[in-house]
Amino acid sequence: MARLAGRRALFAVPILLAVTFGVFAIAAASPFDPVKAYAGTAGLTASQENLDQLRANLGADRPFTARWWDWLTAAVGGDLGDSSVMRQPVADVITERIGWSVLLATTAFALAILLGTLLGVLAARRRGGIVDRAVTSLAYTLEAAPPFWLGLLAVWLFALKLGVLPAGGLTDTGSSVITAGQVASHLILPAAVLGISQLPWFALYVRQGVGDALDEDPVRGARARGLAPRTVLVGHALRSGMLPVLTLVGSRVPELITGALLVETVFSWPGIAAATVEAATSVDFPLLAALTVLATAAVLLGNLLADLLYGLADPRVGFDG
Amino acid sequence: MRARSIRGTGTVAVVAAIAVAATACSAPGGGDSGNADSAVVGIGYEPESLSPLLGFGKDGNSKIFDGLLTHDAQMNLRPALAAELPKVGDDGLTYTYPLREGVKFSDGKPFTAKDVVFTYRTILDAKTNNASKGELDALKTVTAEGDHSVVFRLKYPYAPFAERTVLPIAPEHVAGGQDVNTGAFTTKPIGTGPYKLVSWSKGEKLVFEANPGHWGDAPKVKNFTMAVIKDDDVRATRLRSGDLDSAILPPNLAETFAKDKDRKTHAAKTFDYRVVTLPTGNKVAGDTAVRRALDIAVDRGAMVDSILNGAGKEAYGPVPTDSEWFTEGTERAHDLDRAKKILDDAGWKPGSDGVREKDGVRASFPLWYVSGDKLRQDHALAYASDAKKAGVEIKVQAGTWEVIEPRMPKDAVLAGGGSPADPDFDQYTLLKSDLAGDGFNNMAWYDNPAVDKALDNARRSGDKAERAAAYDTVQRELVKNPGYTFLTHIDHLYVVDDRYGTLTTQVEPHDHGLASGPWWNVEDWQPAK
Numbered sequence: 001m002a003r004l005a006g007r008r009a010l011f012a013v014p015i016l017l018a019v020t021f022g023v024f025a026i027a028a029a030s031p032f033d034p035v036k037a038y039a040g041t042a043g044l045t046a047s048q049e050n051l052d053q054l055r056a057n058l059g060a061d062r063p064f065t066a067r068w069w070d071w072l073t074a075a076v077g078g079d080l081g082d083s084s085v086m087r088q089p090v091a092d093v094i095t096e097r098i099g100w101s102v103l104l105a106t107t108a109f110a111l112a113i114l115l116g117t118l119l120g121v122l123a124a125r126r127r128g129g130i131v132d133r134a135v136t137s138l139a140y141t142l143e144a145a146p147p148f149w150l151g152l153l154a155v156w157l158f159a160l161k162l163g164v165l166p167a168g169g170l171t172d173t174g175s176s177v178i179t180a181g182q183v184a185s186h187l188i189l190p191a192a193v194l195g196i197s198q199l200p201w202f203a204l205y206v207r208q209g210v211g212d213a214l215d216e217d218p219v220r221g222a223r224a225r226g227l228a229p230r231t232v233l234v235g236h237a238l239r240s241g242m243l244p245v246l247t248l249v250g251s252r253v254p255e256l257i258t259g260a261l262l263v264e265t266v267f268s269w270p271g272i273a274a275a276t277v278e279a280a281t282s283v284d285f286p287l288l289a290a291l292t293v294l295a296t297a298a299v300l301l302g303n304l305l306a307d308l309l310y311g312l313a314d315p316r317v318g319f320d321g
Numbered sequence: 322m323r324a325r326s327i328r329g330t331g332t333v334a335v336v337a338a339i340a341v342a343a344t345a346c347s348a349p350g351g352g353d354s355g356n357a358d359s360a361v362v363g364i365g366y367e368p369e370s371l372s373p374l375l376g377f378g379k380d381g382n383s384k385i386f387d388g389l390l391t392h393d394a395q396m397n398l399r400p401a402l403a404a405e406l407p408k409v410g411d412d413g414l415t416y417t418y419p420l421r422e423g424v425k426f427s428d429g430k431p432f433t434a435k436d437v438v439f440t441y442r443t444i445l446d447a448k449t450n451n452a453s454k455g456e457l458d459a460l461k462t463v464t465a466e467g468d469h470s471v472v473f474r475l476k477y478p479y480a481p482f483a484e485r486t487v488l489p490i491a492p493e494h495v496a497g498g499q500d501v502n503t504g505a506f507t508t509k510p511i512g513t514g515p516y517k518l519v520s521w522s523k524g525e526k527l528v529f530e531a532n533p534g535h536w537g538d539a540p541k542v543k544n545f546t547m548a549v550i551k552d553d554d555v556r557a558t559r560l561r562s563g564d565l566d567s568a569i570l571p572p573n574l575a576e577t578f579a580k581d582k583d584r585k586t587h588a589a590k591t592f593d594y595r596v597v598t599l600p601t602g603n604k605v606a607g608d609t610a611v612r613r614a615l616d617i618a619v620d621r622g623a624m625v626d627s628i629l630n631g632a633g634k635e636a637y638g639p640v641p642t643d644s645e646w647f648t649e650g651t652e653r654a655h656d657l658d659r660a661k662k663i664l665d666d667a668g669w670k671p672g673s674d675g676v677r678e679k680d681g682v683r684a685s686f687p688l689w690y691v692s693g694d695k696l697r698q699d700h701a702l703a704y705a706s707d708a709k710k711a712g713v714e715i716k717v718q719a720g721t722w723e724v725i726e727p728r729m730p731k732d733a734v735l736a737g738g739g740s741p742a743d744p745d746f747d748q749y750t751l752l753k754s755d756l757a758g759d760g761f762n763n764m765a766w767y768d769n770p771a772v773d774k775a776l777d778n779a780r781r782s783g784d785k786a787e788r789a790a791a792y793d794t795v796q797r798e799l800v801k802n803p804g805y806t807f808l809t810h811i812d813h814l815y816v817v818d819d820r821y822g823t824l825t826t827q828v829e830p831h832d833h834g835l836a837s838g839p840w841w842n843v844e845d846w847q848p849a850k
Contacts, residue, residue, distance in 0.1 A: 031723045039452035040369060041832055042376050044761040045738075045750055047455045051760050057450050057502075082503040084450075086523070087370040089503055160558055167555065169525045173548045173564050174361045176519045176528040268550075274524045 001308065008304050015300065016293055021068055023292045027283050028064035035060055037282035038084050058084055060283075067285055075293075081286030085278050090290045093275055098294075100170065101271030103183075104191055105260050109252075111195030116202025117245070121238065123203070124210035135207065139200035147197040147259040151266035154193050165189050168268035190267040197259050198252055205248050210241030243314055250306025254299045357820050357848030359544035362840055363556040363568030367549040371518065372507040373489035374443045374496060376453040380742065382836035384529060384545075384843070386489030386512035389418050389437065389471075394825045394842070396741055398483055402432065402490055402513065404469075406483070413478030413783045418486070420469040424536050426492045427517045434465035439493035441473075443501055450502045456485055456746075478781045480788060481743035489514075515540055515844035524549060527835075531844075540844040542821075547835060560584075560816060567817040569838055571696070572630040575814040583819050587839050588812040589826035590643070592739035592747070594636045595700045597688060597806040598765035601757075602730045605686045609802050610667030611713065616803045617653050618660035618711040619704055624809050628699045632814055636807040638796050639739065639747045646744045646789065648796040660711045669712070677712040685714035689728065690735040692719035700808055701735040729764050736764060739810070739831040744792050745780045752776060752795065752804070767804035815839050822849035 035055045036043050043051065055061045059070075071081055080090035123135040142150075159167035166172065166189075171182040213219055214237045222232050264273030272291060279287040371377050373386055381388050391401040400406060403418040410417065424432040441463040444451050459479035464472050475482060489512060496506040510518055515537060516529035529545040548565060550556040557574040559565050570578075578584050599606040599615070606612070621635035640647045669677040669684055677684040688705060690697040698719065705715035715733070725734055740746040749756075752772050756762040772795050779791035799805075813829050815838045824839040824846070840846075 031721075033723055036722060038450065042452035045455070046452045046760050047458075047756075047762065048759045050452060050455045053447055054450055054452060057448060082500070084502075085369065087372070087375065087503055087507040163562060167559065169548075170522060173526060173559070174359065174544075174546055176530075176544070176546070268525055270522050270525050 001311065004307065004311075005304060008300065012297070012300050016296055017072075019292055019296045020072065020289045023289055024064045024068040024071075024285060027280070027285060027288060030283060032281055032283045033060075034058060034084065034283035034285075037284075064285075068289075071286055071289055075290070080290050083275075083279070083284055083287035085282040085284040085287065086275065090286050093287060094272070094290060094294070097270060097272045097275055100269060101260060101264070101273065104187065104194065104264070104269060104271060105256055107187060107191040108194035108198065108260075109256060111191060112198035112202055112252075113245075113249070115195065116199045117206050117242075119199070119203040120206025120208075121210055121233065123207040124214065124237075124241070125233065127207075127211050132207070135203060139203045142196060143200040145197070146262070147193060148262040148266050150197055151190070151193045151263050154189050155266065158189060168266075170270050186267075190263050190269050193266075194256070194259050194263045197263075198256060201248060201252060202245060205244050206241060209244045210237050213237040213239075213241040216240070243310065246309040246313060247306050249309070250302040250304070253302030254295075257295050257298060358542055359546075360542050360821065360840070360843060360846075361546040361548060361564070361566050362838070363548050363550050363560060363565040364835065364838075365549075365551055365553070365556065365569060366835075367524065368835065370507040371510040371521065372496070372501075373440065373491050373510075373512075374449060374451065374501050375507060376451050377510075378489040378834070378836070379453050379456065379487075380740075380830060380832070380834060380836075381487030381489075382834075382841055383489045383512075383514065384516045384836065385510050385514045385518055386491070387424075387514050388487040388489050389420075390483060390487050392487065392742070392827060394827055396828050398487075401487075402437075403486075407473075407486070409483075409783065413480065413781070414475050416473040416475070416482060416486070417466075418471050418473075420471065421536065422469055424513055425534050426495075426511055426513050427532050427534060428492070428495070428511050429534070430492065430494055432490070432492070432513050433468040434471045435468075436490050436493050437471045438463050438465050439497060440488075440491045443491070443496070444488075446501075448501070460485075478783070480780055480783050481745045484742045484746070487742075516545060535844075537844065540846070541848055542843050542846050545840075545843055566821070567815060567839065569813060569815050572632045572814060575632075575816055576630060578816045581816075584816050585819055585824075587815045587817060587824060587826050588632055589815065589829045589838065590641070591810060591813055591829040591831075592639070592641055592644075592741040593813070593829065593831040594639060594641075594737065594739045594810050595697065595808045596636070596639075596736050596738070597701075597704055597808065598729070598734045598736055599804055599806065600730055600733065600764075601766040601768055601804065603686050603732070604682050605684050605713070606733055608667070610663055610669065611684065612803045612806075613801075614660040614663040614711055615708055615713065615806050616800075617656045617663075618713075619707045619806055619808065620655045621808060622655065624700060624703050628696070628703065629809060629811055632812040633809050636810045638799050638807055639751060640744060640792070640796065641810045644741075646792050648793040651796045651800050653800065657710055664712060671712050675709075675712060676714045683714070684712060685716065686731075686733055687716045687718055687728075688733040688735060689718050689720055689725045691725070692721060696811070697735045697737070704735075704806070704808065726761075730758060730766060734764060737831050741828040741830055744788075745776075748792070748795060749776050749780060765804045769798055769802055769804070772798045813837065820849055821846050 035051055038058060039046055059067060074081055083090050083093050086093045119135045123132040155167050158165040166186050170186055171178050219232060219236045222236050261273040261276060264271045276291045368377050378386055381391050387401045389403040390398045393399050402421055404421045405419060407416040407418045420434055426432055443449055444454050445457060459475045459477060459482055460473060461476045462474045466472055492511055495511050499506060508521060515532055515535045517532045519528040519530050521527045526549055527547045531540040531543045553571050553574055556568045557570055560568045575586050578586060599612050601607045625633050625635055634642060637651055637653055664677055669679045672678045688701050690701045701717045705717050708715045738747060750762040752767050753763060753776055754768040754773050757766040775791040775794040779788045782788050817824060817839050826839055827841050829837045
């Protein structure tokens with residue numbers, strides 16, 4: 001187990017290096033001009049001399065490879081640099097926002113796993129039945145629906161038409177303090193939308209896993225011995241049927257991150273997402289690189305976690321396989 | 322409305338169940354509506370930084386800060402941190418400001434002349450990433466004379482210099498010790514202004530509270546929130562739901578509040594123009610005959626009526642027709658026949674498809690607008706359609722500034738601008754031939770020696786009559802050789818809850834700063850309730 005984790009950590013280094021280099025290369029090749037982005041409307045009346053000075057101050061006149069190397073060596077030493085678009089150190093931008101993103105993502109993920117498992121088990125109990133068909137078609141429909149579209153739909157229905165939930169933000173507009181109750185009510189819509197967009201994969205996997213398990217000999221044997229259906233379902237079928245879901249947990253992480261980007265934007269959630277979008281369109285190298293490293297690390301950790309869980313849950317799977 | 326739409330979804334039971342469950346744990350809409358000592362306004366723009374050293378509040382009126390001078394409702398200069406208006410000496414080369422005594426920053430530390438010196442010197446420093454520092458180009462040195470007097474020395478006589486000293490003063494003891502570009506001061510500012518920043522949640526809102534130690538009268542509105550809502554429709558909806566007390570809205574959405582008894586619409590007069598650049602480097606747009614023909618072929622009145630819903634006026638130059646700087650008699654009536662005649666006389670003959678030609682050159686050029694800007698798109702399409710009637714083909718295209726900028730020397734652009742504080746601010750950078758192609762200055766590469774001379778005279782002379790005569794020359798030259806087709810000056814519309822009593826607006830610039838709108842003087846509001 002330790003060997004698996006260690007080997008993955010070793011692999012993570014070249015992956016992260018390649019990803020950050022790629023981000024700098026792509027950002028440098030993008031048509032956006034960091035100086036224009038920095039100057040904003042003031043840039044429309046600024047003199048060329050002023051713009052050139054800004055370019056030099058921001059280091060935007062240097063090749064991206066040099067900027068990548070500088071960023072990398074500083075980052076290894078613990079200095080993530082300054083974000084030009086936020087006019088703040090990158091570390092501040094991240095610490096101010098990441099908590100809200102983690103709160104949103106974990107709530108949504110928990111919701112997706114719980115609700116997905118529940119629906120999957122319900123569907124697996126009688127395959128081909130009404131519940132199964134309803135759950136499967138709902139899952140396929142949701143699978144096709146992009147999260148931002150679900151988000152806009154939710155805002156339209158619950159905030160504009162029904163007026164029962166806030167349309168966006170972390171707290172009420174008029175209030176200056178952040179209370180748990182306000183955050184909770186503002187969290188409902190974005191977390192639900194993000195969770196529901198992830199739900200179909202869990203529901204379908206669980207349905208398949210549990211359904212297959214129900215057909216296996218040990219489970220049929222247990223049923224033949226006269227055990228209660230509930231005991232059979234929960235004790236036997238669910239346990240082995242959940243194995244594929246553990247792998248899924250890891251592989252859903254990337255989509256959870258991209259989904260969060262869109263959902264946060266729709267709901268003006270003050271998380272990392274808005275910062276990521278701004279960093280990308282403003283060619284804010286230090287911020288973009290740091291956020292990409294974070295996202296990549298989350299994906300790698302998700303995969304590692306899935307493999308470890310799988311190994312723990314099923315002793316037949318070796319950790320070094 | 323609400324009941325009907327629920328029925329429309331056809332899932333009454335499910336929706337109602339979720340709705341009930343959701344209501345139990347939420348209380349949207351803000352708790353303090355109806356309370357006149359607080360105000361929540363919706364704005365569509367958010368500053369990148371709250372540091373005046375990086376350009377925040379440079380046109381004055383930043384709420385958190387004070388400048389040496391400030392503007393009243395008529396845009397006249399009034400002393401703020403200065404005790405009185407400056408004394409101008411040495412033929413317009415020195416400006417001396419006596420400072421108000423006993424003023425404190427909101428952290429309790431006193432304000433002195435060294436804070437003024439620190440602010441201006443830091444802005445001019447090459448290492449400071451302030452994109453607006455060019456506005457202080459005339460400034461040579463700034464020095465403190467004792468604690469309560471500062472002297473500015475200029476490189477050249479610059480009549481509107483006092484207008485630049487509305488920019489906010491930063492405290493040296495706070496901002497001086499940190500990185501000017503990224504330090505904590507950029508997000509947690511401390512100033513002498515009537516309000517203090519309580520919190521700034523980027524992309525969401527800025528919350529202010531009255532500064533009890535301010536040198537002016539205590540504001541009646543104690544809590545002031547600016548909600549950042551970029552989408553116009555969402556802003557209108559949140560205003561309607563009572564979440565906001567006031568908001569800036571485009572004409573079509575402001576109209577939906579016209580019959581609302583509890584809300585009033587304020588139309589702020591502006592210098593905010595929409596203009597078509599006619600680049601000198603383009604064989605068609607650079608031809609004076611074509612320029613003059615387009616100038617009268619365009620139906621400005623129709624644009625004001627149909628695009629702006631009447632909220633604006635026809636523009637014949639950067640100066641609005643109701644400004645004291647406007648030159649009477651330079652209005653141009655819509656006259657398609659005369660436009661055609663000008664083109665005929667200049668040798669632009671109609672081709673087989675109705676588009677004119679001269680010496681093998683087709684009377685055709687592209688016109689760009691920034692994609693996503695509906696107002697500019699509408700102006701561009703209307704302009705192209707008017708030009709077509711005169712036989713000039715204009716191909717309207719959308720793009721980002723990155724796409725548009727390299728094309729500016731040859732292609733026309735639907736641009737915007739406008740600054741009410743002084744005619745020099747706009748016109749010098751828009752029309753001076755030396756500045757052609759210098760960043761976004763003089764986008765049309767306009768080159769007219771008479772205009773150049775008038776612009777220089779106007780900025781160097783301290784005499785108002787002399788300046789007015791110079792700007793008259795500029796406006797008359799623009800009739801003879803229009804390098805730009807000015808289309809409209811647009812009003813900015815704000816819908817405000819009635820309980821705040823009678824409110825005023827200032828004449829507004831193109832930029833939607835935080836201080837635009839009826840809340841330009843929120844510290845002076847006398848709520849009706």
